[in-house]
Amino acid sequence: MMSIVPVLTPDQLGPRNSSNCLRLAVETWFPHLFWVRATSQNAPLTMTGPMIEISKILAKKLNRSCIEYVWSGDGTFFGVRHDNGSWDGLTGLLARNLTEMTGVPITIEHSRLEVVEFSQTLFVDSWNLAYKRPELQSDISGFVKPFTMLLWSLIAAIMIAVFAGLFFVEYRHKKLRTCKWYPSGDSVRLLSGLWLLMALIISTLYRSNLKAMLILPKIVLPFNNIQELVRSDIPLHVAQGSTLSRQIQNSLPGTSLHAIKNYPNQILSSDPLQVFADTLKGRNAVFVEALSILYGLHTTFAARRKCELYLGEEHFSTVVGQTLATPKGSPIKDQIDFIYRDNRSDLHLYA
Known part of the structure; x- marks a missing residue:
């Protein structure tokens, strides 16, 4: 069973030198970290996921006595860059030196290099479309x-x-x-x-x-690529502050991503749990990392014994590096790289 840990917000943080805790910037992101449902209205924020165990290994190797998980709480997810060069979200926690590193993998992106440094790549992923799998129903015609x-x-x-x-x-x-x-x-x-x-x-x-x-009845899929999705008028969710959302905004005319940029039903979301629930109900499609979709397929099949999602055949940017990040110039970055190279067997979840 995975550990459940409390999560702090920036206004709950004490002085950095008051403890030997490792401060991690976190955000809910399947399958790495996700929120635990609160039992009451005043219950503290808690998270769980495989990255909790990874962070414990890192803290032990760094000789830290405890870990503090910090969530930005501003609704911008991994962070949005403003015109003045400042960041909010998870990236903003690192840019303002409120945390020492991320507690969840993020995508290697050029714009983030202004304020953060990336560790060695943990794994590579791709982006994909997912939607509720159609079911066979009676057809009077x-x-x-x-x-x-x-x-x-x-x-x-x-x-x-x-x-x-x-x-x-x-x-x-x-x-x-x-x-x-x-x-x-x-x-x-x-x-x-x-x-x-x-x-x-x-x-x-x-x-x-x-x-x-x-x-042998044939199931007709609503769409199988971006062009078909745009013609279908199905709402599409993209993670707020993600690398994918910025690539869509900066896409060139004539490309597949540019079709999404001009798509009126594109929605930037910051609540993966709600988006995933709506996707299972067929209310919207989702455009995220393939690993997140595979996690959704696994959990729903394990619970309901049937496959309720399908993936589009078209993959995008098949080499999307996922890594941990530290503030610019942080001495902990080289230590993390050394720990990762020297302890691949312990970090087998992402090695």
């Missing part, structure tokens, strides 16, 4: 699905043409009899025979296609 609308239109046009031809031939030869359904004359018999042969072929194909649909 399923009897017309074996053929496309174009084919149904052609069949209707052929029927009209055949009946018009039969009437024209009968009228021209003046051989209409009392029994109108009995074909008379060679031309009428030829047209009737061709129509009956065509009807046999069409009905055979219809029965075959309908049987195939019943035996």
Whole structure:
């Protein structure tokens, strides 16, 4: 069972030299760290996740007696850079030297190098789209699905043409009899025979296609890439203050990410738990690291015994380095790199 630890906000911090604690900037980010549901309104903030165990190993190697987990609480997630060069969010905690390092992996990004330094890369990831997996449901219009609308239109046009031809031939030869359904004359018999042969072929194909649909039904995905998502008008959540959100804003015209930049249903979010719950309900799609999506797939399948999410086939930036960060010029950075190189077996969760 993973440990549960209390989380402080900046206004709850004491002087840096008052203890030997290792101060870590944290943010909820699956599967590394996530909030523990509060039991009461006044309950303290608590977090859990595999990074808690990693931070304990780092604190022990750094000869620290305790760990303080600090959350910015400003709603900007990993941080947004302002025009004056200042940062808020998790990056802001490092820039203002309120914490000594991050307690959760963040993406290596050029703009953050102004205020932080990155340790050795822990692992690489990619960004991907995820949405609720469609389920098979009864379809009252399923009897017309074996053929496309174009084919149904052609069949209707052929029927009209055949009946018009039969009437024209009968009228021209003046051989209409009392029994109108009995074909008379060679031309009428030829047209009737061709129509009956065509009807046999069409009905055979219809029965075959309908049987195939019943035996092996096909699930139609709402989208499989960014272009299809934009055409679907499904709301898309992107993490506030993330590297991906900045890459979308700085994307060039003609690129896939630029299509999201101009997408009116794009939503910047700072509550991963709520976004994940809404994604499972089909209210929105999500665009995040593939590892976070795989964690969601694992947890939902373990709880419900069925796969409720699907991933788009298109991957973006397949080499997204994830690492820990320290304030600019911090002496702890070299120590972290040495600990990581020397203790890969202990840090096996991300090695």
